Amino acid sequence: MRVHTITVVGAGVMGRGIAYVSALAGFRTILNDISEEQLQGARAHAEKTSAKGLEKGKITAGARETLLSNYETTTELEAAAAASDMIIEAVPETRSLKKHVLETAAAHAPSHAVITSNTSTISPTELASFTSRAEQFAVMHFFNPVHLMPLVEIVKGLETAPETVAIIQETAEAMGKETVEVNEFPGFVTSRISALVGNEAFHMLQEGVASAEDIDKAIKLGLNYPMGPLELGDLVGLDARLNNLRYLHETLGEKYRPAPLLEQMVKAGRLGRKSGRGVYTYEEESSWVKS
Numbered sequence: 001m002r003v004h005t006i007t008v009v010g011a012g013v014m015g016r017g018i019a020y021v022s023a024l025a026g027f028r029t030i031l032n033d034i035s036e037e038q039l040q041g042a043r044a045h046a047e048k049t050s051a052k053g054l055e056k057g058k059i060t061a062g063a064r065e066t067l068l069s070n071y072e073t074t075t076e077l078e079a080a081a082a083a084s085d086m087i088i089e090a091v092p093e094t095r096s097l098k099k100h101v102l103e104t105a106a107a108h109a110p111s112h113a114v115i116t117s118n119t120s121t122i123s124p125t126e127l128a129s130f131t132s133r134a135e136q137f138a139v140m141h142f143f144n145p146v147h148l149m150p151l152v153e154i155v156k157g158l159e160t161a162p163e164t165v166a167i168i169q170e171t172a173e174a175m176g177k178e179t180v181e182v183n184e185f186p187g188f189v190t191s192r193i194s195a196l197v198g199n200e201a202f203h204m205l206q207e208g209v210a211s212a213e214d215i216d217k218a219i220k221l222g223l224n225y226p227m228g229p230l231e232l233g234d235l236v237g238l239d240a241r242l243n244n245l246r247y248l249h250e251t252l253g254e255k256y257r258p259a260p261l262l263e264q265m266v267k268a269g270r271l272g273r274k275s276g277r278g279v280y281t282y283e284e285e286s287s288w289v290k291s
């Protein structure tokens with residue numbers, strides 16, 4: 001089966017990034033969201049990111065044209081799913097919401113279509129059960145920012161067919177990504193480590209071990225991480241990070257209990273870059289000042 005058309009569900013931080021790499025790779029890409037405003041934001045993101053890429057010589061004018069002509073947006077999931085060979089779900093990390101989206105997509109997608117989720121933590125076997133085509137489902141886990149991060153983690157559920165893994169791998173590679181194949185376990189490889197490190201940084205900030213800047217600087221320069229865990233939390237979204245931790249706490253135990261300071265920031269609406277303030281305060285998209 002060759003993939004021609006991909007529907008990406010959810011036009012947030014991840015969905016818009018996935019739609020970008022998908023359309024740039026030449027797939028007809030339909031981005032779906034319940035919010036027209038999010039869809040407009042996603043299109044503006046695609047235009048701006050590709051203009052920057054062109055300016056820096058990372059993409060050609062022809063590639064930009066291909067990208068923009070392949071990029072469609074809609075609030076109608078049913079029709080988009082019906083036209084697709086692959087669906088990539090990227091709605092918030094809530095089981096009930098994912099269940100609703102996956103059930104709807106599966107009810108309308110053609111029988112050959114592969115269905116995937118960009119979940120950071122949730123069991124692929126459980127998500128597969130919402131699609132009633134478990135053999136044609138796996139997690140396709142992209143990283144943020146999608147157009148720059150080279151990895152896609154493919155996480156198999158109990159019944160995922162080898163052919164499904166092969167289709168996802170081929171599609172990810174066409175998008176310029178490297179893949180790893182992971183067996184089902186909460187948090188996979190990447191979220192399990194990242195959530196633990198990020199949560200520990202919040203505990204340290206709360207305990208007054210060092211300032212946010214110095215915690216991030218120490219981890220970057222002393223441990224050779226490309227980003228500090230607190231800046232990464234702001235980039236990922238503190239609500240998303242908290243959701244992941246709650247799930248891992250529930251499934252893997254006490255060491256993943258979310259730090260109280262993280263809970264407080266989310267309650268205060270400090271969600272990171274996307275809300276303009278998280279651990280740090282953002283004056284514009286690319287810069288931060290001390291909070």
Ligand code: NAD
Pocket residue numbers: 009010011012013014015032033034035038090091092093094097101118119120121141142143144235236237240
């Ligand atoms: P987000 O909150 O930025 O965006 C979610 C989008 O989904 C919003 O635009 C919202 O309007 C839309 N949405 C909500 N309900 C919908 C519905 N019923 N139908 C269609 N669209 C709907 O979330 P995000 O950070 O992009 O995360 C999406 C998924 O990707 C989550 O499962 C998350 O765990 C995972 N993930 C996130 C990151 C990250 O760095 N943020 C990294 C890897 C994986």
